[in-house]
Amino acid sequence: MLKRIIPVALAICLAAPLAAHAEYPEGPVTIIVPSKAGGSTDATARLFILSAKKFWPGAEFVVKNVGGSGGQKGFEEIAAAKPDGQTIGMVFTTQVVAHIVSKRARYTLDSFHVMGNLNDDPEIVVVPPESPYKTLADFAKAAKGKSMTVAVNGIGSDDFIAAKKFEENAGVDFNLMPTKGSTEQKAAVLGAHVDASFMNLSQMFAQHKAGQARIIAILTKKRSTLLPDVPTGIEQGYPVEMTATRGFVVSAKVPAKIIKKLDDLFLKVQNDPGFIAAAEKDNQFLLPMTGPEYLKYLKDLQVETKRYYDKSPW
Amino acid sequence: MIFEAAQSLLAPSALLAVFIGTVAGIIVGGMPGLTATMAVALLIPVTYALHPLTGLVLMGGVYCGAMYGGSIPAILLRTPGTPAAVATAMEGYPLTQQGRGGLALKVSVISSFVGGTFSTLVLLLTAPLLAIFALKFGPPEYFLLAILGLVGIVSLAEEGKLLKALISGVLGLAIAVIGTDPISGNLRYTMGMRELFDGVSFMPALIGMFSITEMLKLTGASHIVHETVDVKSIKREPMPKGLGKFIGLGSCVGTLVGILPGEGATIAAFISYNLARQHSKNRRLFGKGNPEGIAAAESGNNGCVGGSLVPTLTLGIPGNSVAAALLGGLLIHGMIPGPELFTKHGVITYGFILSMFLANLIFLGIGLFFAPYFARISLIPTSLLIPGVCLFSALGSYAMDGNIFDVYVMLGFAVLALVLEKGGFSLGALILGLILGPIAETGFAQGLIIGHGSLGVFFTRGPCQILWAVIVLLLVPPALQFYRNHVRQPIPAAD
Numbered sequence: 001m002l003k004r005i006i007p008v009a010l011a012i013c014l015a016a017p018l019a020a021h022a023e024y025p026e027g028p029v030t031i032i033v034p035s036k037a038g039g040s041t042d043a044t045a046r047l048f049i050l051s052a053k054k055f056w057p058g059a060e061f062v063v064k065n066v067g068g069s070g071g072q073k074g075f076e077e078i079a080a081a082k083p084d085g086q087t088i089g090m091v092f093t094t095q096v097v098a099h100i101v102s103k104r105a106r107y108t109l110d111s112f113h114v115m116g117n118l119n120d121d122p123e124i125v126v127v128p129p130e131s132p133y134k135t136l137a138d139f140a141k142a143a144k145g146k147s148m149t150v151a152v153n154g155i156g157s158d159d160f161i162a163a164k165k166f167e168e169n170a171g172v173d174f175n176l177m178p179t180k181g182s183t184e185q186k187a188a189v190l191g192a193h194v195d196a197s198f199m200n201l202s203q204m205f206a207q208h209k210a211g212q213a214r215i216i217a218i219l220t221k222k223r224s225t226l227l228p229d230v231p232t233g234i235e236q237g238y239p240v241e242m243t244a245t246r247g248f249v250v251s252a253k254v255p256a257k258i259i260k261k262l263d264d265l266f267l268k269v270q271n272d273p274g275f276i277a278a279a280e281k282d283n284q285f286l287l288p289m290t291g292p293e294y295l296k297y298l299k300d301l302q303v304e305t306k307r308y309y310d311k312s313p314w
Numbered sequence: 315m316i317f318e319a320a321q322s323l324l325a326p327s328a329l330l331a332v333f334i335g336t337v338a339g340i341i342v343g344g345m346p347g348l349t350a351t352m353a354v355a356l357l358i359p360v361t362y363a364l365h366p367l368t369g370l371v372l373m374g375g376v377y378c379g380a381m382y383g384g385s386i387p388a389i390l391l392r393t394p395g396t397p398a399a400v401a402t403a404m405e406g407y408p409l410t411q412q413g414r415g416g417l418a419l420k421v422s423v424i425s426s427f428v429g430g431t432f433s434t435l436v437l438l439l440t441a442p443l444l445a446i447f448a449l450k451f452g453p454p455e456y457f458l459l460a461i462l463g464l465v466g467i468v469s470l471a472e473e474g475k476l477l478k479a480l481i482s483g484v485l486g487l488a489i490a491v492i493g494t495d496p497i498s499g500n501l502r503y504t505m506g507m508r509e510l511f512d513g514v515s516f517m518p519a520l521i522g523m524f525s526i527t528e529m530l531k532l533t534g535a536s537h538i539v540h541e542t543v544d545v546k547s548i549k550r551e552p553m554p555k556g557l558g559k560f561i562g563l564g565s566c567v568g569t570l571v572g573i574l575p576g577e578g579a580t581i582a583a584f585i586s587y588n589l590a591r592q593h594s595k596n597r598r599l600f601g602k603g604n605p606e607g608i609a610a611a612e613s614g615n616n617g618c619v620g621g622s623l624v625p626t627l628t629l630g631i632p633g634n635s636v637a638a639a640l641l642g643g644l645l646i647h648g649m650i651p652g653p654e655l656f657t658k659h660g661v662i663t664y665g666f667i668l669s670m671f672l673a674n675l676i677f678l679g680i681g682l683f684f685a686p687y688f689a690r691i692s693l694i695p696t697s698l699l700i701p702g703v704c705l706f707s708a709l710g711s712y713a714m715d716g717n718i719f720d721v722y723v724m725l726g727f728a729v730l731a732l733v734l735e736k737g738g739f740s741l742g743a744l745i746l747g748l749i750l751g752p753i754a755e756t757g758f759a760q761g762l763i764i765g766h767g768s769l770g771v772f773f774t775r776g777p778c779q780i781l782w783a784v785i786v787l788l789l790v791p792p793a794l795q796f797y798r799n800h801v802r803q804p805i806p807a808a809d
Contacts, residue, residue: 037355038639041644046359064716065355068512069494069501076508104501149764155499177453177763178497180576180756183638186631187575193452193764206630210652276360282646314498 075152339379486747568617
């Protein structure tokens with residue numbers, strides 16, 4: 001009798017931890033947000049959690065803000081996290097590829113499994129309210145005559161690459177002023193300390209509506225529903241496009257089984273009407289992309305960014 | 315509209331939210347490692363489910379409460395709960411050692427209340443006008459503001475130790491260089507460590523320099539309170555006279571600095587503390603427990619609260635990181651900063667502003683009532699106190715970013731501070747260099763870009779000229795003093 005019980009008991013004892021181990025997620029899932037608390041990337045992560053909890057009842061998610069150094073600190077931390085799927089993270093463009101191109105990063109795109117993209121924030125060109133420039137043509141013409149001071153987020157950011165693209169396209173040379181982020185850019189434009197700023201739509205549309213600043217172009221294929229009166233760069237004869245995407249990744253070393261679960265969760269959140277409604281209420285612009293789609297987008301962006309880097313390294 | 319706003323604020327749920335927010339804020343502010351920014355960011359998804367006003371007053375309460383809460387451990391344990399309470403620690407803790415912790419707490423809560431209320435009043439009445447003032451400040455002005463703060467090193471210096479104070483300031487500036495270059499994005503002195511990409515973490519360094527160092531020094535004593543003092547009874551003292559001037563000064567400086575986008579309560583507290591130090595009749599008492607210093611510093615950092623909301627609400631430019639998180643809370647309810655906030659969403663906006671008066675009243679009540687009880691913390695035997703404070707300090711340093719490296723930063727700075735203090739160097743000057751270095755650097759570099767490479771930009775702009783005048787005025791009294799001490803009375807020849 002005992003001879004029969006022992007193997008069974010042993011089997012149960014050994015199987016129990018195995019079974020428990022298969023139950024991913026084991027404890028809270030950390031989401032690394034490579035920017036400060038309260039920003040728009042942070043808000044995206046927190047809305048993601050609200051929705052994700054519906055699909056994984058009982059699971060816990062923790063946001064870890066790793067701000068500074070243009071997101072590099074955070075990106076590195078996602079890539080270096082223990083590959084058990086308990087740590088996932090967000091990336092944003094163009095910074096995530098710019099750090100690779102400028103050879104500062106210790107990660108590459110291969111370090112990540114890309115889960116997909118959630119939203120974006122279109123690039124805009126904005127001038128102070130009393131500025132004489134009403135269109136991109138005015139602006140480009142004036143920039144040929146004098147060196148225009150243009151505020152961008154840090155070097156290698158979407159603003160910076162967009163300004164570089166515009167310089168190339170219009171054949172001008174800006175006096176670029178890197179800042180620590182949108183707060184400084186807003187203050188510089190509203191206070192007319194600079195001639196213009198390349199920044200993102202969500203950061204300035206309220207000031208545009210209130211007449212405190214003037215957006216002269218939006219650098220996407222189509223006009224924004226938020227500001228239908230602002231023409232695109234393409235319409236104005238300057239085919240420059242740029243947008244800041246915000247997606248989710250996880251270390252590429254995570255076991256395939258867990259990656260499958262995470263991808264499934266990501267797709268469910270992306271299509272969750274509750275998430276879509278909340279994001280729209282927060283004035284986020286949804287740009288759903290699946291993992292493979294977003295990976296291709298990132299790879300193309302890296303090639304493009306490298307072209308500008310090789311021309312004039314920063 | 316204001317009347318309507320007041321009515322909606324009187325709803326039980328709103329009142330409860332203000333109370334809970336303020337109490338939670340005091341706790342968050344009082345724990346080193348927990349910040350108001352973190353608390354507000356955590357609350358954003360929660361407020362999504364609440365009525366917009368309830369959610370906002372909850373966050374406003376946290377903001378007001380945290381700014382005051384930081385001063386409690388600063389005074390009692392020399393452990394600043396927030397960076398803005400460092401100046402408070404420099405004056406408050408010596409009072410605690412003299413057995414006058416109760417008085418220090420009382421001065422702190424009253425100054426905090428006046429500063430907070432004054433700045434909220436300014437926000438309520440003149441927000442749009444002051445927003446225009448904020449916009450006048452560009453990069454060259456920020457550079458000069460940082461210089462103005464650095465001039466404070468001269469007034470922070472104890473007599474005969476000016477050179478050592480200046481060296482400490484330069485040391486602070488040098489440490490601030492570590493991290494990512496703000497203009498080129500290059501990494502400087504990070505030694506390949508990811509943890510240093512964003513520079514040396516400020517809060518763990520502060521906790522190390524103040525709290526851990528003090529605990530090390532206390533190991534030989536039985537109590538924080540000096541043994542010559544009657545330990546059995548913590549005296550209840552009336553408010554000292556003549557503090558009004560310093561509270562007024564702090565409130566004005568705090569509100570003004572708060573209005574400038576991107577500047578924080580720490581700088582406001584330091585600038586008003588230094589101004590008070592220069593203009594006090596009891597200058598010699600500073601650094602040894604002067605209630606005037608507490609009054610200036612605490613009214614200064616609480617003055618920032620209302621001030622920082624001026625550009626946040628009118629222009630959508632957050633005054634500091636807490637205001638940035640609050641901005642996220644506004645946007646999630648579809649309330650977009652700008653004139654509409656005061657018209658279309660007026661009831662909620664004014665309700666929110668009015669709730670801050672209430673939050674200030676709540677922490678005043680709590681602070682005054684509990685001050686004598688809090689003060690008894692200084693009577694805990696050090697055998698219990700030291701392990702407790704060290705534990706919370708290490709935990710707090712870790713919790714800031716969830717990074718074990720920051721605990722090493724704390725320990726490293728504790729050793730550094732101990733050596734520096736023994737050598738007669740000034741920790742206050744080092745901290746000023748550490749805080750103001752990045753602001754001065756960014757302002758200088760961006761100013762040069764705006765000026766297309768010409769230094770003229772720092773002299774020709776109107777606000778710059780005013781700042782230069784203030785800087786010179788601040789340097790005149792110490793220069794005269796120096797002249798009197800060293801030139802007119804020749805140094806006696808050493809024999």
